[in-house]
Amino acid sequence: MDPAVSDERIFVIVGASLAGAKAAETLRSEGFTGxxxxxxxxxxxxxxxxxxxxxYLRGEAAADEAFVHDEGFYLEHDIELRLSTEVTGIDPTTNEITVDGEERIPYSAALLATGAAPRQLKVPGAHLSGVRYLRTMADADQLRASIATANRVVVIGGGWIGCEVAASARQMNAEVAMVEMAELPLERVLGPELGRFYRDVHADHGVEMHLGVGISELRGGSQVEEVVLADGRVLAADVVVAGVGVTPRTDLAQQAGLAIDNGVITNEWLATSVPNVFAAGDVANAWHPILDRRVRLEHWSSALNQGPVVARNMLGAKAAYERILYFFSDQYEIGMEYSGLAVEWDQVLFRGDPASREFIAFWLNSGRLVAGMNVNVWDVAESIATLVASPGHVDPTKLVDPDVELSSLARESA
Ligand SMILES: Cc1cc2nc3c(=O)[nH]c(=O)nc-3n(C[C@H](O)[C@H](O)[C@H](O)COP(=O)(O)OP(=O)(O)OC[C@H]3O[C@@H](n4cnc5c(N)ncnc54)[C@H](O)[C@@H]3O)c2cc1C
Known part of the structure; x- marks a missing residue:
């Protein structure tokens, strides 16, 4: 098509966050003029x-550092950014979306990038004020103010959000207790070896750890004052932060009749079961050709990288999303990057001593490297991803040998 002639197509993106914004950016960088x-x-x-x-929670980083684009970007690129606006319906029979219950916008292709929402606590007292969740900038602003005046913060859940909030609250000088149903924080994702590592990190930073126990009740007047554990113990609390997982925001998709199973099901091109409707980011349970299974990834890098791929596919390409999973976490002085996906494993190997807090952990399953995590060791994540993606077996003695460069191992295996 002559680029001077505007394309007649209309692309509607539902969800103005990382996946959605990167998709919009890519539509323009690919030359789309509609x-x-x-x-x-x-x-x-x-x-x-x-x-x-x-x-940002600790008040050390400004909002400006978090925005995906400069303020002028959307206008400059003729992207119609509509904020404080809810998409209330998608009609795949007429190819229209409904906005705020009334206005209808036709689409040639629609992208669902509606993300995920925090799972709510379901115990008595969950409605009390001072019980907080963390998903949005507004949540972070409120939580920062609450922690600043709190004597005691109780974090429910020892997953990524719970661990990072506990660390930030300690860094803000609050007293912090963590309650986790599993025996160790992060055990579900990382297993016991690394769960023990993070337990010790938090304990060393003064977090009171209550592991292997759930909560039965939150108590207080209008404001939360106590967390009652399932074994009857009572913890004092001015603020309770619940980090008990998220659920994909699939309401729209469900109502539109899209196939759903732990998120919106897509193929490797991020196309849903309904023509011209795509999904990306936290909401998408996408077929991963290398892993040979569907995965729904609640991670920054998936939103960042699926956005551009899905945009190209909305334009007609058939590009598979097949990147190796990557995520990172910062807690106190411990930074880490994780590459790959260990769902099942029979061996965990270490390069370096976890006690030194500078090491790399590798997860192997039947001799195959399925994931690696570098902790306070940098510039190796790409090599780990290459090793994870390579079909062959990696020599475990070389993996753990600090004298063998991971980059050379990765070159050999690629
Ligand atoms: C506190 C916090 C810390 C995190 N830290 C890390 C980290 O260290 N490393 C990492 O890898 N990942 C991290 N993540 C995860 C990462 O931020 C997410 O994976 C990423 O935000 C997913 O982006 P998304 O665009 O798919 O969805 P989201 O960011 O959830 O955005 C979806 C957007 O769609 C909007 N929306 C939903 N429904 C509608 C509708 N009907 N109409 C209009 N708008 C709608 C939502 O309000 C939201 O703005 C963190 C997440 C949180 C909350």
């Missing part, structure tokens, strides 16, 4: 969420 409508129900332009439990 309408791009990016709709989000939050009042601020797209931003990245990782700082919300780290520097």
């Amino acid at each position: 309408r791009v409508v990016l709709i989000g129900d939050e009042p601020v332009r797209p931003y990245e969420r990782p700082p919300l439990s780290k520097g």
Whole structure:
């Protein structure tokens, strides 16, 4: 098509966050000249969420550092960014979306990038004020103010959000207790060896750890004052932060009749079961050709990288999303990157001593490297990803030998 002639197609993106914003950016960088409508129900332009439990929560990083694009970007690129606007329906029979219950916008292709929402506590007292969740910038602003005046913060859940909030709250000088149903924090994702590592990190930083126990009740007047554990112990609390997982925001997809199973099901091109409707980011349970299974990844890098791939596919390409999973976490002085996906494993190997807090952990299953995690060791994540993606077996003695460069091992295996 002559680029001077505007494309007649209209691409509507539901969810103005990382996946949605990167998709909009890519539609323009690929030369699309038709309408791009990016709709989000939050009042601020797209931003990245990782700082919300780290520097932004602690008041050390400004909002400007979190935004995906400069303020002028959307206007300059003729992206119709509509904030504080809820998409209330998608009609795949007429190819229209409904906005705020009334206005209808036709689409040639629609992208669902609606993300995920925090799972709510379901115990008595969960409604009390001072019980908080963390997903949005507004949540982080409120939580920062609460922690600043709190004597005691109780974090429910020892997953990534719970661990990072506990670390930030300690760094803000609050007294912190963590309650986790599993025997160790992060055990579900990392297993016992690394769970023990993070337990010790938090304990060393003064977090009171209550592991292997759930909660039965939150008590207080209008404001939360106590957390009652399932074994009857009672913890004092001015603020309770619940990090008990998220659920994909699939309401729209469900109502539109899209196939759903732990998120919106997509193929490797991020196309859903309904023509011209795509999904990306935290909401998408996408077929991964290398892993040979579907995965729904609640991680920054998936939103960042699926956005551009899905945009190309909305334009007609058939590009598979096949990147190796990557995520990172910062807690106190411990930074880590994780590459790959260990769902099942029979061996965990270490290069370096975890006690030194500078090491790399490798997960192997039947001799195959399935994931690696570098802790306070940098510039190796790419090599680990290459090793994970390579079909052959890696020599475990070389993996653990600090004298063998991971980059050379990766070159050999690629
Ligand atoms: C506090 C926090 C810290 C994190 N830290 C890390 C980290 O260290 N490392 C890492 O890898 N990942 C981290 N993550 C995860 C990462 O931020 C997410 O994977 C990423 O935000 C997913 O992006 P997304 O665009 O798919 O969805 P989201 O960021 O959830 O955005 C979806 C957007 O769609 C909007 N929306 C939903 N439904 C509608 C509708 N009907 N109409 C209009 N708008 C709608 C939502 O309000 C939201 O703005 C963190 C997440 C949080 C909350």
